[in-house]
Amino acid sequence: MRSSTIKLTPAFVSYLQVGPLLLVLLGFFGIPLLMIVGVSFFEYDGVNSVPAFQFGNYADLFTSPITLTLYIKTLEYALIVWAITLVVGFTVSYFLAFHVRSLLWQMALFLVCTVPFWTSNIIRMISWIPFLGRNGLFNQALIGVGLTKEPLEFLLFSDFAVIIAYVHLFTLFMIVPIFNAMARIDRSIVEAALDGGSSRWRIMWEIIIPLSKTGIALGSIFVITLVMGDFFVVNTMSGGHSASVALAMYNQIAAVQYPFAAASAVVLLLIVTLLVAAILRLVDVRRELAG
Amino acid sequence: MQRDLGKRPWTFYVLAGFFVLFVLFLYGPMSAIFVLSFQGPTGGLTFPMNGVSLRWFTALFNQQRTGDFAGGFTRSIVLALMVLALTVAISVMAGLAFRRRFLGATAVFYLAVASLIMPGLLVGLGVGLLYQTVGVTPTWFGSALGAQLTWTLPFGLLIMFAVLSRFNRAYEEAGRDLGASHWQIFWMVVVPILFPGMIAVALFGFTLSYDEFPRTLLTVGAENTLPLEIWGMTTNVTSPALYALGTVTTLVSFTVITLALGSIAIIQSRRSRRPISAKTSPTDPSEIA
Numbered sequence: 172m173r174s175s176t177i178k179l180t181p182a183f184v185s186y187l188q189v190g191p192l193l194l195v196l197l198g199f200f201g202i203p204l205l206m207i208v209g210v211s212f213f214e215y216d217g218v219n220s221v222p223a224f225q226f227g228n229y230a231d232l233f234t235s236p237i238t239l240t241l242y243i244k245t246l247e248y249a250l251i252v253w254a255i256t257l258v259v260g261f262t263v264s265y266f267l268a269f270h271v272r273s274l275l276w277q278m279a280l281f282l283v284c285t286v287p288f289w290t291s292n293i294i295r296m297i298s299w300i301p302f303l304g305r306n307g308l309f310n311q312a313l314i315g316v317g318l319t320k321e322p323l324e325f326l327l328f329s330d331f332a333v334i335i336a337y338v339h340l341f342t343l344f345m346i347v348p349i350f351n352a353m354a355r356i357d358r359s360i361v362e363a364a365l366d367g368g369s370s371r372w373r374i375m376w377e378i379i380i381p382l383s384k385t386g387i388a389l390g391s392i393f394v395i396t397l398v399m400g401d402f403f404v405v406n407t408m409s410g411g412h413s414a415s416v417a418l419a420m421y422n423q424i425a426a427v428q429y430p431f432a433a434a435s436a437v438v439l440l441l442i443v444t445l446l447v448a449a450i451l452r453l454v455d456v457r458r459e460l461a462g
Numbered sequence: 463m464q465r466d467l468g469k470r471p472w473t474f475y476v477l478a479g480f481f482v483l484f485v486l487f488l489y490g491p492m493s494a495i496f497v498l499s500f501q502g503p504t505g506g507l508t509f510p511m512n513g514v515s516l517r518w519f520t521a522l523f524n525q526q527r528t529g530d531f532a533g534g535f536t537r538s539i540v541l542a543l544m545v546l547a548l549t550v551a552i553s554v555m556a557g558l559a560f561r562r563r564f565l566g567a568t569a570v571f572y573l574a575v576a577s578l579i580m581p582g583l584l585v586g587l588g589v590g591l592l593y594q595t596v597g598v599t600p601t602w603f604g605s606a607l608g609a610q611l612t613w614t615l616p617f618g619l620l621i622m623f624a625v626l627s628r629f630n631r632a633y634e635e636a637g638r639d640l641g642a643s644h645w646q647i648f649w650m651v652v653v654p655i656l657f658p659g660m661i662a663v664a665l666f667g668f669t670l671s672y673d674e675f676p677r678t679l680l681t682v683g684a685e686n687t688l689p690l691e692i693w694g695m696t697t698n699v700t701s702p703a704l705y706a707l708g709t710v711t712t713l714v715s716f717t718v719i720t721l722a723l724g725s726i727a728i729i730q731s732r733r734s735r736r737p738i739s740a741k742t743s744p745t746d747p748s749e750i751a
Contacts (some may be wrong), residue, residue, distance in 0.1 A: 181562055188559035191552045192615060193570055199608035200577040203588025210591055263484055266477040270470075280481070282723065287488055289669035290715040293692050294708040298491035301498055301508045301705075308494065308509060339487065371473065392579060400581020403675065407696055417583055424587060424680065433591070436584050447579065 211433035220429045228434035237419070242442070245415045248330075248405075249398040252337040256394050257387065259338070260345025264386075265379070268353035269361075284346050296336045296404055303327035303335070328410025336408045341397050345390035352386030353379070388454035392447050399443050492712065499705035507700060518706035531691060531707065537602050538688035539714075542672040544607055549614045549667030550660055556615075557622025558652070578616035582676030585609050590680040600683040609677040614670050618663040625659030658726045665722035669715055 179187075214223040232238055263284060271277045287295060302308050303326040310322035325331055356379065364374050380387075402417040416439050423432040498505075502513025522531045560567060577585075589609045593600045600606070633655060637647040653660075675689040682690060688711060695704050 182564050185559040185562050185564040185567075188555040189564070189567075189570055192556040192574070192619070195548075195552065195608065195611050195615060196570075196573050196577050199589055200580065200585065200612040201573065203585065203592045204580075206591040206595065207584065207588045259484060262477065262480055266481050270474050270477055283485060284488070286716075286719055287492075289665065289673075289719050290492075290712050291673040291689060291692070291708070293673075293675055293689055293696070294495065294712055295492060297696055297704065297708065298495040301494050302491050304508050306508045311509065339491070342484075342488075396579045396581065400583060400676070402583055403693070417581060420587075421583060429587075429591065432587060436587060439581070440584065443579075443581070 207433045207436050209433075210429055211437045213430040213433070215428055215430045220427075228430045229438075231431065232434050232438060241414060241416045241419055244413065245399060245417075248333065248337065248415065249395050251334055252341065252398050253391060253394050255334070255338050256342045256345045257391065259342050260349055260390060261383070261387070263342075264346050264350040264353055264383075267350055268356075269379075281346075281350060284343055288343050288347075292340055293403065295340060296407060299332060299336055299339070299408070300327065303332055328408065328412060330409065330413060332408040332410075333405055333413060336404050337398055337401070340404070341394050344393035344397065345387075348389035348393070349383055349386035352383045356382045384454050385456045388450050388456050392450055392456075395446055395450075396443055399439065399446075495705045495708050496712075498702055499709040501702040501705070505702060507702065507705075518702040519710070521701070521703045522706055522710070530686065531688075534686050534688040534691035537685060538672055541602055541607060541610070541687060542668045544603065545610050545614055545671035546664050546667040548607075548611060549618045550663050552611075552615055553618030553622050553663050554656065554660060556619055557626050560619075560623065561626060574616040574619050577612045578620075580612070582613065582674075583679070585612055585677045586680030589677075593681075600681050602678070602682045602685055602687055605681040605683065606678045606687070609681040610671045610674050613674065613677060614667045617666045617670065621659060621663050621666065622656075625656055625662075629655065658729050661722050661726050661729075665719065668718055672715065672718075673711075 210220065211228055212224045212226070214221045214225060214227065267277055267280055267284075271280060300307070304310070305322050305324065305327070307327065309326060310319075313319050314322065360378055360382075361374060364378055369377075400417050401415060402421040405413055405415040405418050406421075416435065420432050420435045420439070423429075423435065494509075497511070498507070498509070499518055500514050500516070501511055501518060502515050503517050505512035556570075560571070586609055589605050590600065593605050598604075633651050634647055637651045642650065673689055674687075675693060678687055678690060679693070686694070692704070692707060692711070695707065
């Protein structure tokens with residue numbers, strides 16, 4: 172206090188400190204979001220976007236048979252990838268949290284799982300191409316072992332490839348929050364259950380899963396929103412054989428049909444928000460997030 | 463479970479096997495890319511290797527063949543450093559603000575979380591539309607920088623929450639009792655204690671920006687960043703030059719990760735030798751993420 176010339180109230184200091192964050196988030200997230208909502212009511216005259224307030228873009232969207240197909244496909248991807256990443260992420264986290272005894276090893280192995288997060292998604296995605304291709308490693312191995320004579324065609328540029336790439340890219344979004352939740356579980360509860368004669372399965376279902384719930388919910392939110400918003404994995408790994416809501420939107424943006432893209436974005440956002448709200452209703456993650 | 467330290471249960475071996483398979487799944491394809499980038503001059507995108515050469519690495523610097531690699535690389539590094547600096551400064555300040563209750567704190571927090579889970583393409587679309595409406599030309603150091611911050615700042619904020627929840631305020635009070643000014647307390651007490659956490663925020667800021675694609679795609683303007691060059695290559699280039707670029711960019715990421723984690727480890731081990739700050743040195747592995 173002594174050396175400060177102006178006396179600042181604590182609340183004012185807080186606003187000064189949080190101000191830059193708020194400015195960036197409003198300027199590059201809040202206002203752009205409102206822009207999308209605004210443009211979704213504009214008219215597209217075949218060349219330009221004309222400011223207007225009409226529901227034509229939404230009417231087109233809801234009456235187009237492609238919309239439903241795209242949403243079903245996208246939700247199908249989201250559901251399959253969610254299920255796989257949940258099982259894999261939970262198993263890996265459980266192994267790290269409960270079976271690796273040395274803290275140093277735990278930290279090292281956890282890092283091994285998180286390092287890919289800090290590397291390029293595009294590179295990690297295309298690294299599947301030499302694996303899954305017609306002459307790829309996987310087919311060569313299958314033919315070498317004698318399981319098939321002809322290379323399998325469905326491996327690359329298919330739903331299979333899309334899902335493999337998603338699981339590869341997004342499983343760590345499950346591992347980090349679930350491991351975090353598991354690391355906080357008081358080991359003495361597990362000890363007590365063991366002393367009481369509980370089986371492994373009962374401990375799993377009645378202690379570990381309920382106490383990891385917040386981590387599971389956070390991981391699920393990440394994976395579902397990432398898959399729902401993806402366009403480049405579907406674009407590359409399906410080889411043009413499949414599409415998603417975001418990819419269709421990307422194509423509209425590329426064709427400068429902004430009002431259609433914006434209407435489509437608003438609907439996608441509403442659906443993602445509903446999914447996230449449903450997860451938050453099931454599990455209260457607020458305390459977890461706020462630290 | 464953790465009792466009976468001598469003998470491991472059978473489940474340990476099953477789960478350890480699963481973990482090894484997962485790590486192979488995680489790193490296997492990337493190592494194939496690494497090997498294939500040394501493909502011989504007549505080699506293709508898949509195995510077998512037709513000899514070994516550095517040809518595809520040198521091809522990267524041939525602008526006609528693979529696009530503007532050097533320019534994209536420079537822009538990505540500069541942009542990542544800008545994002546790093548802004549993410550650290552803004553997240554640390556915001557983290558400190560959230561230690562006190564203030565009106566609207568919850569709203570700001572939810573805004574950050576919403577920004578974190580907003581699909582990247584939509585951030586790009588919104589920022590692109592905003593720039594178009596206002597009539598400003600998008601640039602990689604303007605609109606793309608802002609779009610990337612909507613993704614790195616929430617991560618930075620969450621890391622600061624985790625770090626600050628372990629921060630012992632008695633150190634600040636001790637400084638105040640000894641007559642230090644606000645600035646002296648901040649620079650001589652708060653920053654040194656938070657430093658490992660700030661390196662973690664910097665790591666997220668740099669690497670997430672350096673590899674960012676969906677938010678940058680519609681906001682970058684006329685000159686591409688490296689991930690956008692790579693995206694262009696995936697459709698145009700059918701030679702191992704693509705893999706060579708993948709290897710180079712992954713090595714850059716790995717260098718940054720090693721530097722960041724290495725310096726955190728060095729600081730932590732120095733601190734654990736000095737008992738006075740033992741309380742503030744986190745040993746929880748979850749700390750890192």
